[in-house]
Amino acid sequence: MEGKAFVIMVLTGLCALPSCFPHQYHLVEELKNWTEAQSYCREKFTDLATVDNQEDMAKLHDITGIYHNGHVWIGLYDDINSWRWSLENKSYYGKGEAEFRMWASTKPSNLFTKTCAGMGTDAAWWDGRCNATFPFICYNGAIAAQDSSRFIFVNKSKTWTKAQSYCRERYTDLASVRNQAENDEIKTIIPQGTDAWIGLFRDSWKWSDGSATSITNWNTKNSEPKDNITEACGMSRVGKWETWLCSHRLFFVCYSAPLTKQVVRVKLTKTDSSVDMEDLKEAILQQMNQRLKDRGLSGDVKLRWVKQPDGKIFHKEEKEEEEESCNLI
Structure with a gap:
């Protein structure tokens, strides 16, 4: 398994796959x-x-x-309902905890320029521009709750993204707020009259x-x-x-999307010449399907390998680097 993990192919033709299926x-x-x-x-x-x-x-x-x-x-469209936490570990959240919200009465504003969230000393949440600078709350998952607070107030003014990086480098992540008790706990560590970033953010413009x-x-x-x-x-x-x-x-x-079959040639570069590409054909196909899914095409495009006249999928090309080409449909 270790050898196969090392042999990650450079899918030189895959990044252009969506253009092979024109709208x-x-x-x-x-x-x-x-x-x-x-x-x-x-x-x-x-x-x-x-x-x-x-x-x-x-x-x-x-x-x-x-x-x-x-x-x-x-x-x-502006996806106003895509609020989610920076800490994506699903096991961290109980039922309904990832959806807990404590917005101020007039928030969120639903403006596409305000896609990051913070908390004030009144414990109410607000949405703001992610490039604005505020202190922030980190979460330290290495600390047991009974020992001391897992939430850390960092009195450094940073943008939301830089605050996220700071928390991930030194602790676990920006703070998620899962329930009323945690919201109340964080309120006590924010100095009076101060606003601070928390780990909530959302996407802005998306395609339907x-x-x-x-x-x-x-x-x-x-x-x-x-x-x-x-x-x-x-x-x-x-x-x-x-x-x-x-x-x-x-x-x-x-x-x-046109319902047609189209052959696409993909070049793959091996990092280990001893590996047989035929042994990895299913893993490669999964990578390709994931790339299509990331581009929103997974429902419209079905991929399968095309065997060449010799019965094999991959054909070795003699170049300075060892490459193999193949067809998929």
């Missing part, structure tokens, strides 16, 4: 709010329009160009199909994306993206 876009000239448009696209096609690369960007611009000067929904926003095309001339809109959804206007309230009724663009 087909469909302009729907029916007025719907963003949620209604999403349901329609999922029922009739695959989902609201997602953009993975420049080729998708150009195709989306072409189809929205049919609707001159109009606004159309695409699959971009679950994939991350690896490419954007905001209309910067209009100061997009706007930071004063709650429950914001993304729309395209003559090729540039803007933010609007999701309740507006617009035409929209769906996408579908």
Whole structure:
């Protein structure tokens, strides 16, 4: 097992896999709010329009160009319900504890620019810009609860991300707050009149199909994306993206993935020439499927190896480094 773990392949062709399955876009000239448009696209096609690369960007611009000067929904939205803890160890949380919240009465603001959370001396939580600097609360999992507090107030002003790094380097992580008792305990270590980061944060812009926003095309001339809109959804206007309230009724663009078989050649580089690639074919396929899942394509794309005329999957290429190529479909 140790040898196989060492032989992690460089999947030189895999990172481009999504481009092998191009999106087909469909302009729907029916007025719907963003949620209604999403349901329609999922029922009739695959989902609201997602953009993975420049080729998708150009195709989306072409189809929205049919609707001159109009606004159309695409699959971009601000995920206001994605709050989660920096400490991801599921065994740390009992039933419902990962969902415990103590927001102040007017919080969270649901502005996409405010995606990190903190606590004040009133024990109420607030959401703020992650690049703002505050002291913070770390959690030290190495300390037993009966000995002393596992929560540490760090009186150093840092951004949320730098506070997270500090806590992970010196303790366990930024503090998770699992229940009322822990919230009360943390309140006692925050100096009066001070605000401090805790480990709660959320994602901002996502695509409707679950994939991350690896490419954007905001209309910067209009100061997009706007930071004063709650429950914001993304729309395209003559090729540039803007933010609007999701309740507006617009035409929209769906996408579908073509149901075709396509052969993709992948080059793999071995770090140990003694390993037989055929023995690792299932592990490699799992890695590829995970990469597709990370890009939101796992439901649309099925992979399998294609055997070559000699009955084998991998074919060795003579180069300075030992490489093997293969086909998958």
